[in-house]
């Protein structure tokens with residue numbers, strides 16, 4: 001059975017997957033409506049660096065990964081290493097995408113965004129399918145509960161209202177005209 005901790009983290013992942021879907025559905029917007037595309041990408045940058053990175057990746061790095069490493073589980077430690085490297089790659093890639101966008105090179109911006117979300121989907125898959133079930137196995141119920149409340153504290157520290165705003169924003173962006 002999925003624990004409260006897994007549920008919380010999977011819910012965050014599902015919101016990020018919605019943003020990934022938007023990148024796919026808005027794939028020609030840069031040609032058909034450049035001002036709308038500019039606004040769309042600015043919102044995405046904000047979402048990816050705050051919601052995906054701070055609320056999600058950093059929660060893993062600060063709370064979950066250290067707790068897993070303390071367990072000295074070889075499989076656990078190797079997946080933690082892999083996922084931490086992904087986070088670094090995402091941060092670097094986002095800088096590259098921002099650069100292309102600042103030169104108004106929307107063609108490259110969108111191509112890079114597609115590569116980014118392809119990797120993000122794999123990363124999220126590894127978290128939801130491998131890491132979280134592993135956590136539910138290696139931690140006791142008490143430990144899971146502690147980790148869960150640490151995650152909630154992190155959300156509070158970053159801002160619960162802000163978190164909700166991002167979740168709502170993704171739904172609003174979804175109403176943008178999409179061109180297949």
Ligand SMILES: [Fe+2]
Nearest residue numbers: 056057060083
């Ligand atoms: Fe992550």
